[in-house]
Amino acid sequence: MFEEFRRKEREGWGSKAGQYADHTALITTQAIPTLLAAARVRAGSEVLDICTGPGYAAGAAQAICAHATGVDFAPEMVHTARANFPGCTFVEGDALQLDFEDARFDAAICPFGIFHVTEPSQAISEAHRVLRPGGRYAFSQWCAPAESDFFRITMGAIAKHADMSVADPAPNAFAMSDREACRALMDAMGFRDVEVREVPSVYHAPEGDFFDNIMHLTVRGAMIIELQTDEVVQRIRDEMNSAAREYETEDGIIVPVPSFVVSGRKAASADDA
Numbered sequence: 001m002f003e004e005f006r007r008k009e010r011e012g013w014g015s016k017a018g019q020y021a022d023h024t025a026l027i028t029t030q031a032i033p034t035l036l037a038a039a040r041v042r043a044g045s046e047v048l049d050i051c052t053g054p055g056y057a058a059g060a061a062q063a064i065c066a067h068a069t070g071v072d073f074a075p076e077m078v079h080t081a082r083a084n085f086p087g088c089t090f091v092e093g094d095a096l097q098l099d100f101e102d103a104r105f106d107a108a109i110c111p112f113g114i115f116h117v118t119e120p121s122q123a124i125s126e127a128h129r130v131l132r133p134g135g136r137y138a139f140s141q142w143c144a145p146a147e148s149d150f151f152r153i154t155m156g157a158i159a160k161h162a163d164m165s166v167a168d169p170a171p172n173a174f175a176m177s178d179r180e181a182c183r184a185l186m187d188a189m190g191f192r193d194v195e196v197r198e199v200p201s202v203y204h205a206p207e208g209d210f211f212d213n214i215m216h217l218t219v220r221g222a223m224i225i226e227l228q229t230d231e232v233v234q235r236i237r238d239e240m241n242s243a244a245r246e247y248e249t250e251d252g253i254i255v256p257v258p259s260f261v262v263s264g265r266k267a268a269s270a271d272d273a
Helices: 003-015 023-037 056-065 075-083 120-130 150-163 179-188 210-217 220-226 230-247
Strands: 048-049 067-072 089-092 105-111 131-142 191-199 203-204 253-254 259-266
Touching: 003 075, 003 220, 023 056, 023 105, 023 191, 023 203, 023 259, 048 056, 048 089, 048 120, 056 067, 056 105, 056 150, 067 075, 075 089, 075 150, 075 220, 089 210, 105 120, 120 179, 150 220, 150 253, 179 259, 210 220, 210 230, 230 253
Parallel strands: 048 067, 048 105, 067 089, 105 131
Antiparallel strands: 131 259, 191 259, 203 253
């Protein structure tokens, strides 16, 4: 299901590997300290970074003397991660079918990957499988547009002007932005002591046209916009740029883009389940 969407997401993120540091990383990296804390990552931990991208979370784990392995479905991202953090191990792979044995890791993290996978329950189940008894899993997820000025501006402009009939079928990106739904799914997948931690992140836009920066930052939104007519693209551009002016400061455009981290513990024994 959603195979064409998955293919284009993989290609899209692959094409952005070289520019990720200048755009997407400006917001995604803000949740990494909370992710590592929620997963109880510490010196000596064997950590799996799922949907690692250019490897920032794995690199942060390595910086506190954990042993980090990162996996991503885009080969270009894996190549970039290896260059960024040569002390970590990075491999190509699918979050929905991890190529690791059962009970391999002390901790698993997924930095905003649940936002993109087509089957969140399968991704969470796979994370549970590769954890050792008592191990912890944590994933970060964006808040929905109703809570996020950033997504209200960006996805709102797309929803208002774009012809969605030309876009490939795709899962609801914000289906897992319901904290209680996350808790319920984690429990259903076998996790205990589920916690939710808020991350008050912001997007400090680089200099230049706000719309152009968003096109560098996102894949899902860019895929939709690139299929529109020139007239529609201009309307989306004007809408985003106009809305972003409300967030101009002396230091540039700063837009709230809150997220949260969900974490849980794999049962240590049958009696603990």
